[in-house]
Amino acid sequence: CVGSRTEERPYCSRVCCSQAIKNSLKLKELNPDMNIYILYRDIRSYGLMEEYYTLARKKGVKFIRYDINSKPGVTVEDGTLKVDIKDPALGEDLSLSPDLIVLSSAIIPKENDELATLLKVPRTQEGFFLEAHMKLRPVDFGTDGMYVCGLAHSPKLISECISQAYAASARASTILSQERIHVGGVVATVNSDLCAACLTCVRVCPYDVPVINEEGFAEINMAKCQGCGSCASECPAKAIDLQHFRDEQILAKCNALLEGVLLEGVL
Template sequence: WKGEEVRPYVEWLVENVNEHPLINVHLDSEVRDVSGTAANFISTLVDAQGEKTEIRHGVTIIASGGENLRPKEYLYGEDPDIFVSLDFDREVVQNPERLLSLKSAVFIQCVGSREPDRPYCSKVCCTHSIHSALILKELNPSMDIYILYRDIRTYGEREDIYREARTKGVRFIRYELNDKPRVEKTDGKLRVTVKDQAIGMSVQIDTDIITLASAIVARNNSEILSRTFKVAMNQDGFFMEAHAKLRPVDFASAGIFVCGLAHGAKSIDESISQAKATVSRACTILAHKERMVGGRVAVVDPDLCIACLTCVRICYYEIPFVNEDGVAQIDADRCHGCGVCVAECPCQAITFASLTTEQVVAKIDACFA
């Protein structure tokens, strides 16, 4: 957090991407089919007109972003003076004159996050709300502003704007999850009732607007992307890396990486850092002229296979499939060599190319000789 303006950076980034001779941008398009493996992917894109485009590429980076939750509480959607944070930002840009006339404003934190359904913190809400409160203070220093929070998480250099908000008179009121604020409209005015944990009493606040710091959630197309690219998702709908410490931006499938809000709620600077890490990992593949495939891969004997689909069901990487001849097939360049299908095949139709059943039995006999 350095306090920089985001819009100029995004505009500069978009301009550079659109003008770069080696970058092709496909708008209003979706990935319908993917085949191949690291260094040799083939993806089919379909645009809004239904036109298909086939692309060959060496790596895949999933950075599909996230979405702002539209809550079903606090009268959101029922009153035009109740916003979510992004709506408030839009109001600041499009209708600042209206904000000048306000006498009071309330921000409610952790709307839809840090709850049983979504136990994670969205990480940006506290900073966003405090920054918005300071904008209102600049427009009207005498405005009464309240931030209702469960825990303030303005970590790192973000602590500076928290202190600034305190200095400028922004009031912070802590509430508990089991005793949320109540919003009602009485005589045409919004009223918020909240139990202040500091004094142990309920406080009623009459306000002109309410801004809800709603959770960051996974995009609604994440499940489709998960099936298309055969990558894992966590219980919250975000994409899940292969290992949080050893492979933090890799998927289990080689050549596919993740970054940004697609991976989970995080701030812009954290998304940029993760994107740089993803590029670094992608370059380990793209920097080579050719890619060697390991010799220990599963091979199917078509004369023994009865297409029972055991290998298709148990493969974690979803690589085996039944071909046109009605027997299982495993692409050598995609096989991870884990050996699960070799062990589970009831007909012993699958073996390792470099390690046959006879060799394994001979090794076992030698161990006990």
């Protein structure tokens, strides 16, 4: 691992081990007598990739494991590459003189701070975009109509990128194929007489829904509103209500709930 599984980037890039094994098998096919060494911390050939790992060992590819506290060292002596590594299985220091060193470099996310802020979509600690739910909505963002796939989501193989792209396009087609879209009834509404256009709702909404219209008060697109209630709870002028959860409705429920207790004189 070069550039991943470190303190700076603790995640696994997932494709490094598989690519190294694939390249070694191709080289063995071109020249069966070629000596190939793969230095690794952990071979993470998940899924059916384990078959290629087994095949590479059978074809003579040598795998040498190293410890995180004793990483391989590379030097050049008289124009010749030299790699020093301690084999934990043998308990001895080995010295290799390869013709070529190939690094399995990490997959690093692009600088997408501005895009994430513009679209108001979440990201992981590593900088990749975060889906709404790993199992139930694996390609959806929290905002309806926005989807993620490929390396923008996480490190993955090309085949996995293609599969996820199919899933994202299928999800998008469910919206594009409809003439009308039915949305839920739990959405925020604005009382224009009370709105002071203070931009509080615009700043706190995680889905970038409220805007200040030409008439000078906040306007909420009901098709985009997720009914989280952030704007209604933060509005200093109390100009925003959440349908079916208005203050009057909540207070009426509380009064009805506590009515029996009050009658008994407990409070």
